[in-house]
Amino acid sequence: MFENFKQRAELSGNTEVKRFETTPSALQFIEDLLVQEDIKEEAGSYALWAQSPILSSFDADSMASRHPGLYFKVDRELAKNARIGITQLEWGLAETGSMAQDSTNIEQRLASALSWIHVAILPTTKIIADIPALMGKMHPKNNKYITLITGASKTADIERVLAIGVHGPERLIIVCVDDLQS
Amino acid sequence: MTQDMTKVVQKALKNQNLAGILDRWDYPTARAKAYEGVDFQALRNKIADIKGGAADHLMDLAQTFKKNAEANGVKVFIAKSADEAKQYIANLCKEKSVKKIVKSKSMATEEIHLNHFLEQQGIDSDETDLGEWICQLAHQTPSHMVMPALHLTKEEVSDLFAQEVKRPLDNDIQKLVKVARNEIREKFFAADLGISGANMAIAETGTIVICTNEGNARLVTTLPKVHVALVGLEKLIPNYEDAAPILAALPRSATSQLLTSYTSFISAPTPDENGSIKELHVVLMDNNRTAMAADPKFKEALQCIRCASCLNVCPVYRLVTGHVFGDIYTGGIGTILTAWFNELKSAEDIQALCIGCDKCKDVCPGKIDIPALILELRHRTTQKEGLSFIYKSALQVINNRKVFHSMLRAASFVQKPFVKDGFIRHLPMFLSNLSEYRSLPSIAPVAFRDIFKTIKQPKCSEKAVFFAGCAIDFVYPKTGQAIVTILNKAGIEVVFPQDQSCCGIPHWGSGSFDMAADAAERNIKPLLECNPDYVVVSCASCTTALKKEWAEVLHAEKRDDLINDANKVAEKTYMFTELVSKLIKEKRLTPKQGVQISELTYHDSCHAKRHVGISQEPRDALSAAGYHITEMKECDTCCGMGGSYTVKQPDISMQMLKRKLENIEATGAQFVSAECPGCLIQLGGGLDKAGSKIKAVHPAELMLDKFE
Ligand code: SF4
Numbered sequence: 001m002f003e004n005f006k007q008r009a010e011l012s013g014n015t016e017v018k019r020f021e022t023t024p025s026a027l028q029f030i031e032d033l034l035v036q037e038d039i040k041e042e043a044g045s046y047a048l049w050a051q052s053p054i055l056s057s058f059d060a061d062s063m064a065s066r067h068p069g070l071y072f073k074v075d076r077e078l079a080k081n082a083r084i085g086i087t088q089l090e091w092g093l094a095e096t097g098s099m100a101q102d103s104t105n106i107e108q109r110l111a112s113a114l115s116w117i118h119v120a121i122l123p124t125t126k127i128i129a130d131i132p133a134l135m136g137k138m139h140p141k142n143n144k145y146i147t148l149i150t151g152a153s154k155t156a157d158i159e160r161v162l163a164i165g166v167h168g169p170e171r172l173i174i175v176c177v178d179d180l181q182s
Numbered sequence: 183m184t185q186d187m188t189k190v191v192q193k194a195l196k197n198q199n200l201a202g203i204l205d206r207w208d209y210p211t212a213r214a215k216a217y218e219g220v221d222f223q224a225l226r227n228k229i230a231d232i233k234g235g236a237a238d239h240l241m242d243l244a245q246t247f248k249k250n251a252e253a254n255g256v257k258v259f260i261a262k263s264a265d266e267a268k269q270y271i272a273n274l275c276k277e278k279s280v281k282k283i284v285k286s287k288s289m290a291t292e293e294i295h296l297n298h299f300l301e302q303q304g305i306d307s308d309e310t311d312l313g314e315w316i317c318q319l320a321h322q323t324p325s326h327m328v329m330p331a332l333h334l335t336k337e338e339v340s341d342l343f344a345q346e347v348k349r350p351l352d353n354d355i356q357k358l359v360k361v362a363r364n365e366i367r368e369k370f371f372a373a374d375l376g377i378s379g380a381n382m383a384i385a386e387t388g389t390i391v392i393c394t395n396e397g398n399a400r401l402v403t404t405l406p407k408v409h410v411a412l413v414g415l416e417k418l419i420p421n422y423e424d425a426a427p428i429l430a431a432l433p434r435s436a437t438s439q440l441l442t443s444y445t446s447f448i449s450a451p452t453p454d455e456n457g458s459i460k461e462l463h464v465v466l467m468d469n470n471r472t473a474m475a476a477d478p479k480f481k482e483a484l485q486c487i488r489c490a491s492c493l494n495v496c497p498v499y500r501l502v503t504g505h506v507f508g509d510i511y512t513g514g515i516g517t518i519l520t521a522w523f524n525e526l527k528s529a530e531d532i533q534a535l536c537i538g539c540d541k542c543k544d545v546c547p548g549k550i551d552i553p554a555l556i557l558e559l560r561h562r563t564t565q566k567e568g569l570s571f572i573y574k575s576a577l578q579v580i581n582n583r584k585v586f587h588s589m590l591r592a593a594s595f596v597q598k599p600f601v602k603d604g605f606i607r608h609l610p611m612f613l614s615n616l617s618e619y620r621s622l623p624s625i626a627p628v629a630f631r632d633i634f635k636t637i638k639q640p641k642c643s644e645k646a647v648f649f650a651g652c653a654i655d656f657v658y659p660k661t662g663q664a665i666v667t668i669l670n671k672a673g674i675e676v677v678f679p680q681d682q683s684c685c686g687i688p689h690w691g692s693g694s695f696d697m698a699a700d701a702a703e704r705n706i707k708p709l710l711e712c713n714p715d716y717v718v719v720s721c722a723s724c725t726t727a728l729k730k731e732w733a734e735v736l737h738a739e740k741r742d743d744l745i746n747d748a749n750k751v752a753e754k755t756y757m758f759t760e761l762v763s764k765l766i767k768e769k770r771l772t773p774k775q776g777v778q779i780s781e782l783t784y785h786d787s788c789h790a791k792r793h794v795g796i797s798q799e800p801r802d803a804l805s806a807a808g809y810h811i812t813e814m815k816e817c818d819t820c821c822g823m824g825g826s827y828t829v830k831q832p833d834i835s836m837q838m839l840k841r842k843l844e845n846i847e848a849t850g851a852q853f854v855s856a857e858c859p860g861c862l863i864q865l866g867g868g869l870d871k872a873g874s875k876i877k878a879v880h881p882a883e884l885m886l887d888k889f890e
């Protein structure tokens with residue numbers, strides 16, 4: 001399942017899939033990325049981390065103090081000026097390399113739709129087959145705004161030439177975590 | 183076709199940007215890859231069931247949607263007309279003091295010219311889909327349903343953007359996209375209202391589904407305080423699960439992707455980050471869709487999921503773009519939708535552009551017979567307005583065997599001064615554009631029907647009736663002779679009823695179903711008279727008539743007493759190569775050993791391949807007879823003949839021919855063959871005019887001396 005998911009996702013346009021056995025190793029990867037991308041207290045260089053289950057497994061405040069510019073709250077002004085948006089996704093779909101987001105909470109959309117880089121955290125155990133399988137798990141009755149995300153924001157509207165990062169992220173980094181429970 | 187339209191077509195043909203872009207894309211290959219491992223036929227059957235079923239209950243579904251969405255807190259308005267929809271949105275804007283709007287892609291808003299209307303109310307409405315924004319800056323309508331600005335080059339886009347941002351820009355596409363991102367981002371944050379369309383509306387859950395690659399719809403539905411979705415009633419589907427097959431087909435067909443980057447299911451207004459609840463309005467618009475659903479023929483068009491693959495494969499669309507072929511909705515399906523949503527009148531000129539090659543029908547995930555519906559439009563126009571006098575007289579003459587045949591004989595005499603090697607290379611004055619790119623074949627001095635009388639037929643246990651069709655009878659009698667010889671070799675006696683005449687395809691193609699039914703009626707009896715084992719045809723268009731159209735057109739014209747006989751003809755009808763390939767398998771025809779192999783490329787006539795499904799049999803027969811086949815690129819793309827199309831749309835026809843000839847030349851073959859005299863007239867005439875060494879020859883003549 002994971003291999004299919006990874007293969008399809010990495011074909012869907014500026015998407016990298018990383019896999020970690022433990023939550024701490026995944027967190028370390030993300031912290032390294034914050035440094036690499038030069039996250040700082042400056043418009044255009046923020047990193048925003050939307051409400052997600054993974055937050056209960058570490059001390060967010062101390063991480064924020066290590067990385068000025070990293071916020072664990074999301075509003076539209078911060079989002080407009082964010083370099084990185086981090087969210088946790090509900091399901092992965094192996095057939096298309098997509099992920100399902102419960103977007104009802106606007107934070108999830110702001111953090112994943114406006115930044116240049118979207119870091120998508122996904123429990124590896126939650127990769128399922130396809131859309132029909134997802135329909136058994138997520139239903140509009142319970143989830144009022146669902147988004148399926150497949151690859152980065154892209155267009156081919158000028159001469160059919162692929163261009164990445166039109167209105168949304170130009171890079172999607174999927175962080176699969178084996179021991180993460182949702 | 184009106185004078186205006188001729189000018190428009192000629193102008194469009196001068197600019198081949200879009201054709202070049204489509205070529206570089208190579209849609210057929212990309213599409214095939216996206217569909218790997220998917221049973222397309224099963225998938226489209228499912229979609230046709232869902233959408234066809236929905237079309238049966240549009241208003242019920244609209245009410246169910248309304249009830250369920252309102253229970254979620256969505257405000258739903260069912261608009262009967264375009265005006266009602268516009269008024270609702272205008273009132274909402276007034277109530278909320280809206281000054282600025284951002285829009286994501288919505289064909290329904292284009293259909294009712296919403297931007298223009300809002301502008302008149304003093305409201306700025308900005309498109310945010312890149313292609314739509316480019317069209318808006320250029321003050322143009324979309325030329326393609328999925329990629330609206332496909333007709334513009336990067337240089338043109340760069341100029342438009344430079345004007346907008348008031349500084350010079352270079353032509354790099356990646357940079358241009360970033361310019362758009364910057365410009366439009368501010369608009370998202372400043373807007374008071376967001377307008378979107380929807381790809382689906384799910385009645386069971388009151389959900390709208392929106393697919394975009396750019397992610398603009400997520401912002402349109404998130405950043406402004408109010409969101410309005412304008413949704414045509416045909417987007418309704420009954421259940422949540424029904425969305426799955428449509429999501430499996432739409433991105434694959436539209437952009438050869440497995441899924442679009444962002445697919446959103448929105449079922450309720452959601453809270454903003456300060457806790458206030460957004461407002462969500464859904465306007466379900468009828469604008470003649472229920473009338474369309476009530477029409478037994480056109481209901482089918484509501485199965486469309488707007489993937490635009492019918493445009494991508496259409497040989498006419500690629501030459502003239504959606505600005506000529508279509509209106510807001512473009513291409514073949516656009517012609518149909520335009521007729522219903524904007525009135526029949528505006529579709530009249532456009533429908534004449536379809537050559538009826540059936541390419542689109544093959545790839546349509548909604549399983550819509552687009553060319554048949556265009557023909558139905560033509561039929562209804564013809565019934566209402568009649569054909570032009572000259573055209574109608576011509577069709578009447580064809581239907582009067584004696585007059586038509588004596589005219590053809592007279593023509594054979596009159597044309598003499600222009601004929602050389604069986605071709606007419608120049609025609610005087612007003613007819614000259616017909617022979618500008620293509621020599622015309624001459625009428626043969628002696629018709630096949632007269633030659634046949636001189637061929638003695640053996641008495642055999644099996645009999646084949648030969649239906650020659652006008653072209654073999656009067657232009658290519660040698661083909662007829664070859665067919666008789668080969669059938670005789672297989673121990674089949676050939677009968678040629680002298681009462682046979684035109685099969686009626688020209689009448690059918692012009693929408694004159696009554697005259698087509700007359701043609702069927704005239705031929706059926708003579709063909710069945712000798713109780714034949716086979717009815718042999720060697721013209722793809724005639725084959726379509728005998729195998730399919732006669733029964734259908736008799737039914738449509740309520741002449742049901744003849745249908746049994748028409749079906750009998752259909753059962754016995756073989757295309758010549760179809761029969762030869764069978765006879766070879768049955769060892770009743772034995773290919774000669776040791777013949778020298780010749781190089782051949784084969785052109786699939788539209789009628790043969792897509793109307794009656796014959797493409798392998800001629801290849802099998804010709805290969806057995808000693809021909810090595812090198813396939814040309816786009817071997818099943820229309821050559822541009824299309825019966826009278828070449829006369830009515832000479833400019834488009836000749837462009838299609840040009841491309842075909844290039845593909846033929848590239849194979850380096852000695853011969854090109856097609857089992858259709860119409861295609862052979864077009865191909866042979868084109869090759870002759872171009873001075874090519876390649877000869878266009880009918881399969882029967884190629885096989886004449888290849889059997890023991
Ligand atoms: S039948 Fe051929 S010409 Fe007509 S719309 Fe379809 S693809 Fe185009």
Ligand code: SF4
Pocket residue numbers: 435485486487488489490491492493515545546547548549550552
């Ligand atoms: S008619 Fe068929 S191929 Fe054309 S846009 Fe509609 S669904 Fe797609």
